[in-house]
Amino acid sequence: MADAKQLPPPAAEADDELKGSEAPLLDHLIELRKRLIYSVIAIAVIFVGCFAFAQPIYNILTLPFVWAAGGVENVQMITTSPQEQFFTNMNVALFGALFIGFPFIATQIYGFVAPGLYKKERKAFIPYLIATPLFFIAGAAMVFFVVGPMALHFFLGMQQLGDGQVQIELQTRVSEYLGFIMTLIFAFGICFQLPVVLTLLASIELVNVQMLGKGRRYAIVIILALAAFLTPPDPISQIGLSLPMYALYELSILSVRLVERRRAAKLAAQAAADAQSGSSSAA
Secondary structure, eight states, X not given: OOOOXXXXXXXXHHHHHTTTOOOOHHHHHHHHXXXXXXXXXXXXXXXXXXXXXXXXXXXXXXXHHHHHHTSGGGOOEEOSSTTHHHHHHHHHHHHHHHHHHHHHHHHHHHHHHGGGSOHHXXXXXXXXXXXXXXXXXXXXXXXXXXXXHHHHHHHHTTOBOSTTSOOBOOOEEHHHHHHHHHHHHXXXXXXXXXXXXXXHXXXXXXXXXXXXXXXXXXXXXXHHHHHHHHSOSSHHHHHHHHHHHHHHHHHHHHHHHHHHHHHHHHHHHHHHHHHHHHHHHHO
C-alpha cells in the first residue's frame, strides 16, 4: 500500500495569507492617522464645495415642504437673527460633505482593516461596503419622497386660516426646518442599515433565522421605541419609520436564510471533498 501523503493542516494555508501583514502597534497607529487625515481632508474639500452651493442645496431640501404646501408660493420661512442663515449654510455644507464623502470614508476604513483579514473575509466584506451607502440613500429617498411630504402636510393641516378665527400660519425658521429634515434623513438612513447589520452578524454566526423568528415580538417593541426616539414627535414620522423598519426586519430574515443555505452548501461540498480525499489516500 502506498504511503498516505501528509496533508498540511487547513489553518496553515489560511495563516500564510496574513504572513507579512503583521506590524507593530506604532505602525498601525501611523496607518490609522494617515487614513484619518485623508478622510478629514476629503470632508474639508467637499465642505468648501458644498458651502459655495449651500443655498441651492437648501432649496432642494425644501422640496418636500413645497410639495406638501402645494407650491413654492405657499411656503414662507424666516430667520430670527442676523447670523442664522450663515450657520444654516454651514450646517447644509457639513450635511452635504458627510453625505457625499461617506463612500470615501468607508473606503478608508476598509483600507485600514483589510490587511488584517483573510482573503475570503475581504471578499465577504466588500458587498456590505457597497450595500451600506445604497441602503442609506434608500432611507433618504423614503424621507424625501414619502415621509417628509406626508409629515409636513400633517403639520400644515393644523393652521387656522380664514375669517372669524385666530390666524395661525406656519412660518418655520430656516434652521428649524433644516434640523427637522436632517433628523429624518439620518434616522431613516441609519435604520435602513438593519438588513446589512443582521446579514453581517449572520455571516459570522452570531444570529440565525430561528433567533430572528422568535425575536419578532421584541423587534416590534424595539422598532417602535427607536421610531419614537429618532423621529420628530408626530405620528406620521413615527409610523413612516416603523413600517419600513419592520419590512426590513423581515427582509433581513430572508437574507440570513440565504446566508445559512450558502454556508450549509459550502460545508457539504467541503465534507464531500474531504471524504473523497480520504478515500484516495487510503487507496
